[in-house]
Amino acid sequence: VPLRHGYTGGPARAFRLGAAGLAEFPIARWGDLARRRWDSAGPAALDYGVVAGYAPLRTAIARYLAVSRSVRCEPDQVLIVNGTQQALDLIARVLLNPGEQAWLEDPGYDGARGALVAAGARVVPVPVDHEGLDVAAGVRRAPRAKLAYVTPAHQFPLGSTMSLPRRLDLLRWAHKARAWLIEDDYDGEFRYVNRPLASLQGLDTAGCVIYTGTFSKALFPALRLGYLVVPAALIQTFIKVRFFLDVHTPTFMQTVLADFITEGHFERHLLRTRIRCRERREALRAGLQRDLGGLLEVESSEGGMHVLAWLPEHVSDREAARRAAAEGIDTLPLSAFAQTRLSRGALVLGYAGLTPDDIASGTKRLARALHPLRRQVRGRRRDPRPSSPGPREP
Numbered sequence: 001v002p003l004r005h006g007y008t009g010g011p012a013r014a015f016r017l018g019a020a021g022l023a024e025f026p027i028a029r030w031g032d033l034a035r036r037r038w039d040s041a042g043p044a045a046l047d048y049g050v051v052a053g054y055a056p057l058r059t060a061i062a063r064y065l066a067v068s069r070s071v072r073c074e075p076d077q078v079l080i081v082n083g084t085q086q087a088l089d090l091i092a093r094v095l096l097n098p099g100e101q102a103w104l105e106d107p108g109y110d111g112a113r114g115a116l117v118a119a120g121a122r123v124v125p126v127p128v129d130h131e132g133l134d135v136a137a138g139v140r141r142a143p144r145a146k147l148a149y150v151t152p153a154h155q156f157p158l159g160s161t162m163s164l165p166r167r168l169d170l171l172r173w174a175h176k177a178r179a180w181l182i183e184d185d186y187d188g189e190f191r192y193v194n195r196p197l198a199s200l201q202g203l204d205t206a207g208c209v210i211y212t213g214t215f216s217k218a219l220f221p222a223l224r225l226g227y228l229v230v231p232a233a234l235i236q237t238f239i240k241v242r243f244f245l246d247v248h249t250p251t252f253m254q255t256v257l258a259d260f261i262t263e264g265h266f267e268r269h270l271l272r273t274r275i276r277c278r279e280r281r282e283a284l285r286a287g288l289q290r291d292l293g294g295l296l297e298v299e300s301s302e303g304g305m306h307v308l309a310w311l312p313e314h315v316s317d318r319e320a321a322r323r324a325a326a327e328g329i330d331t332l333p334l335s336a337f338a339q340t341r342l343s344r345g346a347l348v349l350g351y352a353g354l355t356p357d358d359i360a361s362g363t364k365r366l367a368r369a370l371h372p373l374r375r376q377v378r379g380r381r382r383d384p385r386p387s388s389p390g391p392r393e394p
């Protein structure tokens with residue numbers, strides 16, 4: 001599984017995927033809370049902590065998830081981890097034996113693919129469409145898979161929301177096949193149309209969903225804090241494996257985060273960030289329409305922190321991404337997330353960390369970078385030969 005370029009570090013730039021508004025994060029408030037904790041710290045704060053996580057933080061997360069995501073759990077089902085990536089690693093270690101099959105959305109999250117491959121899983125690509133994972137296709141390909149990874153709130157990277165019938169089909173299959181489902185709710189807080197859908201975990205009556213969430217999007221990714229909600233029957237095994245992995249997440253930041261949530265700062269920050277993200281999303285959609293209309297077609301989506309823009313058929317998304325990079329614009333080709341050939345390429349464009357001005361100048365530069373591709377499209381229109389295979393390069 002290739003390591004994605006530009007994944008880590010660097011300043012916000014158009015149109016790198018990233019967290020929302022790091023520039024607007026209330027750093028001073030966070031600093032005050034950290035100082036208060038540190039000033040009152042005694043020897044106990046320096047000792048080993050609880051493997052599953054700091055209890056008040058687990059309680060705060062369980063409450064938040066119940067209200068905002070319809071997750072049903074007790075605080076002792078919540079395990080604090082170092083972000084989603086560790087959650088995925090832990091799940092794969094606990095639930096998979098080498099050689100067992102795992103469904104993965106295709107196109108899908110490379111982070112999940114990496115964790116599954118590292119655990120020795122045989123990854124089975126399962127197509128996704130505007131209703132999310134195609135469960136029937138998964139059942140045809142690997143009916144006895146041990147696990148399925150899904151992003152139901154906002155499919156990564158297509159952006160679709162998994163429909164209720166598909167959610168119920170997936171749960172029925174998992175129950176029947178005695179398979180586990182990983183629900184990665186990485187940006188479920190960021191939904192701009194209608195009310196958020198209930199989580200898959202909230203619909204699960206058989207205890208087969210392991211839910212994961214992160215503070216990378218809603219707060220900041222350097223925090224490396226996320227959580228798992230584990231069915232009660234698996235808790236002790238997860239705690240044991242976590243101990244042998246790296247014992248626990250550093251306690252100090254967990255205490256600061258617990259204060260940040262329980263004192264209402266998280267809620268306020270989330271509200272402001274959601275409004276800002278929606279404005280930025282609108283700015284990007286408007287900019288793409290204004291500067292790249294006729295070349296890029298924006299996929300509709302109800303939330304998230306990135307936009308997917310389809311290229312015309314026969315235009316390679318890797319070539320488009322290369323051309324954009326030469327103009328100093330970061331984009332990710334959809335084909336980088338696909339395991340099977342796509343019939344059409346697209347660019348994944350992040351906007352959450354960009355001001356409307358950055359976005360407007362970014363779409364102009366992207367239009368300049370992709371201008372030569374318009375000629376390719378016009379040439380094709382004059383060429384009556386039947387279409388060649390999709391735009392994906394090997």
Ligand SMILES: Cc1ncc(COP(=O)(O)O)c(C=O)c1O
Pocket residue numbers: 082083084085086109111151156184186213214215216221225226
């Ligand atoms: C699908 C998906 N899951 C999870 C994450 C967050 O990962 P982490 O919590 O490890 O920072 C991302 C970040 O881009 C993502 O795209």
